[in-house]
Amino acid sequence: MGDYFSIERFLNLIPKIVPQLSVTFAIVIVSMVIGTLLALVVAALEIKRFPVLQQILKVYVSYMRGTPLLVQMMVVYYGLPLLIQTIFKIDINSWSPIVFVDIAFILNEGAFLGEIFRGAILSIPIEQTEAGYSIGMTGVQTFVRIILPQIIRIIIPAYGVDLIGVFHNTSLVFTIGGILDIMGKAKILGTATGHTLDGYVVVALIYVLISVALKIIFYLLDKKLVFERR
Amino acid sequence: MTFQFDNLAASLQGAVAYIPVTLKLTLVTFVWSILIGFLIAVIRNYKVPVLSKFLGVFITVYMGLPLMVALVIYHLLFLTYYENIALFFHISKSVNEINPLIVGYIALISTSVCSYSETIRGALMSVDHTQYEAGYSIGLTKRQTFFRIILPQSVPTIVPGLINNLVGTIKGTNLVSAIGIIEVMGGALYPCSRTYSYLEGYVAAALVYWLISFVLETIARRVEVVSNRFRRQLV
Numbered sequence: 325m326g327d328y329f330s331i332e333r334f335l336n337l338i339p340k341i342v343p344q345l346s347v348t349f350a351i352v353i354v355s356m357v358i359g360t361l362l363a364l365v366v367a368a369l370e371i372k373r374f375p376v377l378q379q380i381l382k383v384y385v386s387y388m389r390g391t392p393l394l395v396q397m398m399v400v401y402y403g404l405p406l407l408i409q410t411i412f413k414i415d416i417n418s419w420s421p422i423v424f425v426d427i428a429f430i431l432n433e434g435a436f437l438g439e440i441f442r443g444a445i446l447s448i449p450i451e452q453t454e455a456g457y458s459i460g461m462t463g464v465q466t467f468v469r470i471i472l473p474q475i476i477r478i479i480i481p482a483y484g485v486d487l488i489g490v491f492h493n494t495s496l497v498f499t500i501g502g503i504l505d506i507m508g509k510a511k512i513l514g515t516a517t518g519h520t521l522d523g524y525v526v527v528a529l530i531y532v533l534i535s536v537a538l539k540i541i542f543y544l545l546d547k548k549l550v551f552e553r554r
Numbered sequence: 555m556t557f558q559f560d561n562l563a564a565s566l567q568g569a570v571a572y573i574p575v576t577l578k579l580t581l582v583t584f585v586w587s588i589l590i591g592f593l594i595a596v597i598r599n600y601k602v603p604v605l606s607k608f609l610g611v612f613i614t615v616y617m618g619l620p621l622m623v624a625l626v627i628y629h630l631l632f633l634t635y636y637e638n639i640a641l642f643f644h645i646s647k648s649v650n651e652i653n654p655l656i657v658g659y660i661a662l663i664s665t666s667v668c669s670y671s672e673t674i675r676g677a678l679m680s681v682d683h684t685q686y687e688a689g690y691s692i693g694l695t696k697r698q699t700f701f702r703i704i705l706p707q708s709v710p711t712i713v714p715g716l717i718n719n720l721v722g723t724i725k726g727t728n729l730v731s732a733i734g735i736i737e738v739m740g741g742a743l744y745p746c747s748r749t750y751s752y753l754e755g756y757v758a759a760a761l762v763y764w765l766i767s768f769v770l771e772t773i774a775r776r777v778e779v780v781s782n783r784f785r786r787q788l789v
Contacts, residue, residue: 389721390767391760392728395739399760402753406557492620499732507623521630528623535618 333522337513341526344509347422348494351505354426355490359433366438367445368467388435393428394496400428401500425497433490440482444475477549484542488535495531506530558754564745565758572741576766579655579727579737583662584720590663591670596700598671599678613668622729625661629733632657658730666723673715677708706784713781717774724767728759738762 370381388396401424405417448471456466498508510523594613598606636652639645681704689699731740739759746755 386768387760387764390771391763392725392739394728395756395760395763398752398756402751402756406753488618495620495622496729521627521634524623524627524630528619528627531620531623532615532618536614539614539618 329521329525330519333517333519334525337510337523337526340513341506341509341523342530344504344506345530347503347505348491351422351425351429351494351497352487352491355429355433356487358426359430359437359490362430362434363437363441366434367441370438370442371445385435385439388432393432393493394499396432397425397428397496397500400424400431421500421502422497425500425503429490429493432493433486436486436489437483440479440486441475444478444482445471447478448474480542480546480549484538484546487542488538491535491538492531495527558749558751561745561749561751561754562758565742565755566761568744568755569738569742569758569762572736572738573762573766575735575737575741576724576727576763579658579662579730579735580720580724580766580770582659583666583723583727586659586663587666587670587719587723588674588716590667592674594667594671595674595678598675613671616664617668617672619665621661621665621726622732624665625658625729625733628657628661629654654733654735655730657733658727658735662723662726662730666719666726669722670716670719673719674708674712677711677715678704680711681707710778710782713774713778717771717778720770720774721767724763724770728763738766 366381366385369377401421404424404427405415405419408414408416452470452474453466456470457463461469494505495507497503497505498511504512506527510527511520514520514523594609598609600606632654640647685703685707686699689703690696694702727737728739731737736744739756742759742762743752743755746752
């Protein structure tokens with residue numbers, strides 16, 4: 325069994341797997357950026373309490389919270405082409421699987437970040453909004469200029485945890501064939517050479533290092549942005 | 555390709571049949587994680603010399619490892635080293651006869667212990683330091699102070715956090731399908747291998763997971779209400 329894991333093979337695999345981080349990062353960045361925008365809309369609509377929309381959003385959030393991401397991803401991957409084909413008669417089966425992963429991640433983040441944003445917005449006293457209105461700002465202006473700067477400080481820790489969660493979730497996308505993120509690459513290299521463990525250890529190391537780094541960055545960011553808590 | 559409702563029904567049946575497996579995975583992980591997580595939280599709360607530093611570093615590092623990666627690595631290690639371990643303990647079963655469930659448990663519990671212990675530690679830290687001093691001042695020992703003063707006060711804070719962790723664990727059990735354990739998702743996909751249309755299987759799995767989360771969360775909310783009963787209302 326001594327041959328099962330070798331340092332030499334491990335070191336050789338690092339330059340082969342690390343470049344695939346670009347695929348992983350692309351998924352994280354796309355889903356975080358668009359997911360944040362979606363989440364802001366979700367949070368705003370939830371707070372405004374539009375009659376029917378409110379119930380739909382409740383179901384949406386509950387679905388995203390209550391089902392595993394792997395299943396959500398597969399439902400989007402198999403379901404979206406069918407849906408688009410039935411409604412618009414467009415065949416999107418040939419699209420890259422990454423697009424479907426991105427969509428699934430964005431929808432998931434919309435719900436999770438939406439809840440974080442909603443809590444943060446509700447924690448800002450209503451007087452702040454009223455003050456904005458009283459000096460003649462519109463609703464959007466009040467939100468962007470008064471509320472948003474205040475909630476950014478509040479959500480930083482939760483946002484960091486969520487970002488690391490998304491980064492970890494990318495370890496699932498290799499289950500859809502044909503996506504060469506670090507996990508998918510490790511799997512393919514493992515099947516090709518017959519030495520599976522080394523590749524996965526490289527992947528584990530990458531995940532741990534980047535997660536810890538992200539944690540430290542967000543800790544420092546939080547410390548820098550919070551002035552009152554001394 | 556269209557959405558076949560009779561396929562969905564078949565998949566739902568398959569998924570429902572495996573609900574007990576998912577529930578068992580969830581609850582066993584939940585209980586063990588609370589027990590070990592509680593121990594770690596107490597050790598770190600009282601800053602036991604070497605141990606608490608070590609656990610702090612270990613948890614920070616281990617929380618950086620996604621469950622999926624941990625599962626795959628443990629499974630590979632298990633397949634490789636099982637023979638040696640079996641020889642050592644005089645187990646005569648071959649590796650194919652052993653249920654991979656044990657690997658699933660190890661990966662699930664070790665991953666969730668970290669987040670559970672952080673939840674519990676956070677709640678213990680939310681109790682004011684003067685509470686300890688009050689306990690000691692009336693002559694309670696360290697253990698008495700902890701169990702009679704600190705722990706009861708932290709329970710209302712622990713429960714909501716643990717509910718979130720529980721929902722996370724339910725969803726985590728889904729990943730053990732990667733190492734060949736059949737649970738709700740595997741059961742739902744089984745009828746699909748005949749028709750080659752997997753959408754119905756995944757929709758069925760989603761519905762069943764949704765149901766399980768909903769039921770467990772409803773029960774947990776009740777527990778939350780009960781645990782809040784004695785919380786003193788300030789203002």
